[in-house]
Amino acid sequence: MPRAASAPALSIAMFLASAAVALLAHSARAEDGAWVPLDPGPRVGHTLVADPARARALHFGGWDGSGSTAPGAFHDETWVLDLAGHPRWRLMSTDGPSPPPRVEHVAVRDPVRDRLIVFGGRTGKAYRDDLWALDLAHDVWAPLAAAGPQPPPLETRAVYDPVRDRIVFFGGRDPDGDLDGLWQLSLAGSPTWGQLEAAGDPPSPRHAHTIVYDPVGDRIIVFGGQSGSTSLGDVWALTLSGTPAWSRLTPAGESPDPRHGHVAILDPLRQRMVVLGGLNWPTQFMSDAWALDLAGPPAWTALDLGGPLPPPRDFAAAVLDAGHDRIVVQGGNTVIAYDENGAPVTDVLSDLWTVDLGDDAPAVRVAAAPEASAGRVRLHWQARGLASCRVLRSEANGPWTERARLRPSDEQVRWDDRALKPGAAYAYRLAWTEGRVERFGGVVRVTASAGLPGDAQADRHR
Numbered sequence: 514m515p516r517a518a519s520a521p522a523l524s525i526a527m528f529l530a531s532a533a534v535a536l537l538a539h540s541a542r543a544e545d546g547a548w549v550p551l552d553p554g555p556r557v558g559h560t561l562v563a564d565p566a567r568a569r570a571l572h573f574g575g576w577d578g579s580g581s582t583a584p585g586a587f588h589d590e591t592w593v594l595d596l597a598g599h600p601r602w603r604l605m606s607t608d609g610p611s612p613p614p615r616v617e618h619v620a621v622r623d624p625v626r627d628r629l630i631v632f633g634g635r636t637g638k639a640y641r642d643d644l645w646a647l648d649l650a651h652d653v654w655a656p657l658a659a660a661g662p663q664p665p666p667l668e669t670r671a672v673y674d675p676v677r678d679r680i681v682f683f684g685g686r687d688p689d690g691d692l693d694g695l696w697q698l699s700l701a702g703s704p705t706w707g708q709l710e711a712a713g714d715p716p717s718p719r720h721a722h723t724i725v726y727d728p729v730g731d732r733i734i735v736f737g738g739q740s741g742s743t744s745l746g747d748v749w750a751l752t753l754s755g756t757p758a759w760s761r762l763t764p765a766g767e768s769p770d771p772r773h774g775h776v777a778i779l780d781p782l783r784q785r786m787v788v789l790g791g792l793n794w795p796t797q798f799m800s801d802a803w804a805l806d807l808a809g810p811p812a813w814t815a816l817d818l819g820g821p822l823p824p825p826r827d828f829a830a831a832v833l834d835a836g837h838d839r840i841v842v843q844g845g846n847t848v849i850a851y852d853e854n855g856a857p858v859t860d861v862l863s864d865l866w867t868v869d870l871g872d873d874a875p876a877v878r879v880a881a882a883p884e885a886s887a888g889r890v891r892l893h894w895q896a897r898g899l900a901s902c903r904v905l906r907s908e909a910n911g912p913w914t915e916r917a918r919l920r921p922s923d924e925q926v927r928w929d930d931r932a933l934k935p936g937a938a939y940a941y942r943l944a945w946t947e948g949r950v951e952r953f954g955g956v957v958r959v960t961a962s963a964g965l966p967g968d969a970q971a972d973r974h975r
Contacts, residue, residue, distance in 0.1 A: 552602040553592050555861035556844035558616030561594070561830035562629060564649060565893070568597040570832045570841060571605075571629055571647075576616045578846075578861030587614035587636050591647065591654075596834045600841065600865060609654040612645040617668035617721075617828075621680050622649075623700055624673070630657065630680065632698075633667055640666035640687055644704075661706035664696050670724045672733060674753060676958075681709065681733060683751070686720035691740050693718040695757075713759035716749045721828070723777035725786050727807050734762075734786055734807070739773035744794045746771035748805065764811040769803045774827030778840055780870055782895060784808035787816070789842060789868070790826050796857050798825035798848045802868070823866040835895060836925075840868040890933065892941055894926040894955045902945040904928050905953075909938055916941075933959075 553559070559575025572592035579586045589612060591605040618634025618641070629647040633640070642665060646657040669685030669692070682696040693716060695709040722738025722745070733751040737744070746769060748762040775791025786805040792798055800823055802816040823829075829845025843865045848857040896902060904917040904926075917928055926943065933939070941957045 550604070552863065552865070553588075553590065553844070555863040556588070556830070557828045557846045557861045558634075559588070559830050559844060560618060560620035560631075561832045561841070561843055562620050562622050563832045563834070564622060564629075565835055566624075566627075566891075567649075568595070568836055570594040570596060570834070571620075571622075571649075572830070572843070573612075573620055573629070573631060574615050574618055574634065575830075575844065576861070581637050587616065589614040594841070594843075594865075596836065596841070600867065605652055607647070607652045607654050610656075611654050612643065613641070615641060619669055619671040619680075619682065621671055621673050623680075624675070625678060625700065630698075632671070632680075632682075633664070633669055633685075635666075635668055638688070640668065642666040644698075657704060659698060659704035659706050662708070663706040664694065667692060668720060669696075670722055672724050672726045674726065674733075675728070676731060676753065681751075681753075683724055683733070683735060684716070684719050684722055684738065691718035691720050695751075709757060711751060711757040711759050714761075715759050716747065716761075717745070719745060719773075721773035723775060723788070725777055725779045727779065727786075728781070729784060730807060734805070736777060736786070736788060736805070737772050737775060737791065739794060742794055744771040744773045744792065748811065762811045764805060764813045766813040767815065768813050769801065769815075770797065770799065772799060772827075774846070775799075776829055776831035776842065778831055778833045780804070780833070781835070782838065782897060783870070787840065787870070789831060789840065790823065790829060790845070792827035796848075796851070796855065798827060798857065800825040818868060818871060820869075822868065823864070824862075826862060829862070834867070837867075838870050840870065842866045842868060889929050889931040890939075890941075890959050892926075892928045892930065892957060894943055895924060896921045896926045896943065896955070897924050899924075899926070899943075899945050902926060902943045905942050905944055906930070907940040908934075910940075913942070915944075 553572055555577045556575035560573050562571045564571055575588050577586055591607055593603045593605050595601045612631050615634035615636050619632045621630050623630055627649045631645040644657045644659055647654050665687055667685045667687040669682050671680050671682040674681050678701045680698040685692045697707055697709045699705045717740050719738030719740045723736050725734050727734055731754050735749040750760050750762055752758050770793050772791030772793050775788055777786055777788045780787050784807050788803045790799050804814045804816050806812045823842050824847055826845035826847045829842055831840055831842045834841050844862050846859050847862055849860050850858040899921050901920050903915050905913040906916045907913045919926055939959045942953050943955045944953050
């Protein structure tokens with residue numbers, strides 16, 4: 514974990530109508546005279562997870578930089594960042610026992626059961642292997658029981674696999690060093706742990722890397738990280754269909770500098786992975802932005818987003834705000850000076866930035882995001898450039914039939930299907946006309962649970 518300096522970091526208090534905007538929150542005084550926080554404050558090693566159904570992001574955990582053994586330096590609060598309008602923080606009032614304080618944990622949203630799942634991480638040097646779930650409909654934390662042999666106490670990285678309704682974990686670190694293990698937590702029915710076997714040579718052991726799910730390629734993309742004292746700049750893909758298989762990618766174009774502790778998100782409208790910041794050990798803190806094209810042969814491009822980027826940092830948290838086509842970046846660790854030996858003196862940040870992804874998306878691009886609940890499937894497409902469209906459905910790989918005719922609102926198409934047969938497999942897609950040519954896109958596949966009608970397992974493909 515990066516160390517914090519005793520001197521405060523410089524703050525940036527600009528509010529610019531440009532690609533990146535710093536959003537600063539303040540404290541307030543309650544009616545009874547007690548001071549109450551209006552934002553999480555300085556945080557590093559925390560998580561920020563999108564909850565698109567409620568136009569918000571969920572913040573959990575982190576370290577505030579006040580000392581590795583100071584009481585309260587590691588956090589267990591759950592914060593909500595409202596993204597419907599101007600971003601605004603709210604401390605979530607939760608029921609049930611909260612997970613113990615931690616950093617470098619995994620936090621993944623389970624869209625089928627509408628919950629946030631937290632696993633592992635560490636508090637100081639004490640690594641964890643506990644599993645928790647936050648019910649997002651009722652704001653209730655509870656330990657989550659799972660069968661099968663589970664990973665050892667560790668910090669790691671993970672992503673939700675919507676096709677197979679599971680969380681896939683790769684790499685990380687435990688008290689003995691860096692790891693290259695591949696694990697899965699199956700979520701359908703009773704959660705079950707298992708090691709995931711994959712063909713091909715795996716990436717080298719690492720921690721502080723990034724991992725995103727590419728729904729078009731049905732694969733996981735791993736970038737960077739740290740192995741021992743070396744920052745990495747390699748890119749790997751793990752295909753998930755059939756027998757998982759590792760392959761190292763060799764993207765065209767100039768490559769980013771090696772880094773760890775960076776952030777990465779999937780930009781579905783442009784079919785790319787966007788990378789921000791990080792640290793090239795031991796002294797190079799970065800604030801640059803890069804895109805890895807995933808639509809064709811992989812290629813790196815340095816991004817010029819037309820405005821100031823967040824200051825250099827590592828171990829921040831970031832999330833895609835799909836409704837506003839932007840990245841939200843919060844907190845992290847930044848350099849404020851260098852000592853007489855050239856080592857960085859760092860401080861923990863509390864700032865919040867939005868980074869607009871620009872106006873360069875294709876004229877027509879459809880990206881799907883299903884939401885499943887008992888009795889229905891709620892379908893949500895980002896539909897840039899469409900004046901009107903039709904919703905088509907196929908049951909059990911049968912013929913496509915028209916279910917609705919819609920006009921996008923604010924480049925969004927939303928439609929609910931409440932006529933599901935338990936155990937039946939469905940696919941949905943949009944159809945639209947360009948000139949005299951019929952186009953299709955945004956395919957969504959759903960299998961309704963045989964045990965609970967409409968409790969669906971959803972996957973996304975373009």
